[in-house]
Amino acid sequence: MMGIAIDIVWAATIIVQFIIGNVANGFIALVNIIDWVKRRKISLMDKIITALAISRIDLLWSTFLITLISSLDPDIKMAVKIIRINNNTWIIANHFSIWLATCLSIFYFLKIANFSNYIFLYLRWRFKKVVLVTLLISLIFLLLNILLMNIHIDIWSDASKRNLSFSVRSNNCTQFFRLVLLINTMFTSIPFTLSLLAFLLLIFSLWRHLKTMQCHAKGSKDPSTAAHIKALHMVVAFLLFYTVFFLSLAIQFWTSESQEKSNLFYATIIITFPSVHSCILILRNSKLRRASLLVLWWLLCKSKDVQTLVP
Template sequence: MNSVIQNIFGIILNVEFVIGILGNGFIALVNCVDWVKRRKISLVDQILTGLALSRIGVLWSNIMYLLIPALYPGLMINGNMVRIIYNPWMVTNHFSLWLATSLSIFYFLKIANFSHSLFLYLRWRVSIVISVTLLVSLVLLFLNIVLTNTEIDVWNSGYKGNLSYSSSLSNVAHLFNLLLIINTMFMLPPFIVSLMTFLLLIFSLWKHLKRMQHNARGPRDASTTAHVKALQTVIAFLLLYAVYFLSHFVQVWMCIEGSLILSFIWAIRTAFPSGHSFVLILGNSKLRQVSQSVLWWLRCRSKDVEPVGP
């Protein structure tokens, strides 16, 4: 029974991987083609393209993270192999989270409506705000890399000093759990920033609706529609992000190793880089129009190809 359930989770992971590659690849391809045609690319398209490419990296890193220890467990007692597997996932995951956070900041600054001078200053310099945010994230990435590789070096030196120390795979799993604790701590800042932008967007929408009621205007003007669309995108992102973050927290807290629960955790964890791509496509008018055109073309092609009778 357990093997059947694990096979089901394996199928789900494969489907999520394919969907994620297609969705994120579509975002990157559309924006790159548009960039070549127009000879320029907007800030939001830059963020979306970088986010899509980082998500593709996350998905491939997930595959390496899962397959190499499963197929070649003996290699995992080498600290350098642990470094090769973990570092690409850590870097791509970092950029995936911070670029998504930058997108939330962009929506907040462009759509929210506050009269405070600081907010107006940041709105007119949104590109600088995004650049500074990513630069600060690079500092956090550097610290994460240093702490992670220091932990691997300590573990590796213990392995060289005492062969019995790391000869079993349980010690390797313990190392990965320590690395996961470090990475989970560095995942918290982008989640807090995204949550703050969400709460400020709600507050901005509340103030806008209150102002409109006072002026006896309709409840659905352009600003309200923009607020609602931005909130829908940010809410979907936060829900997926919360599930993603909690999956790491649960794995660290319960120290899960090689169980059905771990397979389930990986299935819901992969849903974040895969499912969020389609949220972005639906929330972006250009991507949504292109996707509708592609679906219409595929539908016409399927109708043109008629089955040949006997």
């Protein structure tokens, strides 16, 4: 009974986070697209955030459907076509979700950090190309990830055909899913390292700036300091959820629990990252925050009108 109750709690958590994530990311995409249509132009940051929101909706749906199918019929995982489609769909959605967020961290670093180094000044001057090249290079990692995953699936498929006693609960199948997690963890570590590097360089830039301000006997609350702190808040929030997501991959790789037992927990961690972080993006972005407050005010007015009409 306790196990069933825990599964129900995990499932309810997944559904709530799934709804919140879709609403938050859909709101981000809708606000930026409407603003784009009105002004007929859109900034690079808004482009990244809009693409990030769309990719996260895709990630939420792919994770939710994979978890639902796996929970309803665990043996369906044994079908090679289902495994291939599930993995490729999730890899693509997760790739763009993580790399677009990494590009956002790079964008904050190049726009706000202050270094006199020639290479940094060149990269800042060409920051649009830096973001574009980063995304293009990430496609190489995406292709390698898909290629390695499909090779691994083919090897596993051949082994399962030779072994008639092969099942979802066998050690061979457990090893298969562990290697899948190892491959995903390996490719996830690359954008994680880039985001961490941008975070450390932002801290170093802020430290140098504060030191310069102290030498000139000026106050610490200047526009540059405020911009550094705001950027650090955004990058820290991303790294915090990113770390939990990254560690969940590593923990699930080393855990001895069966795939069925850890399935709901793993799905909860995956869905938390694109759901909660998108809510933080709304709160930290002035345009999105204003739009969300207007929507909340409109909903409150509508609810009051409904209450007055009800006798």
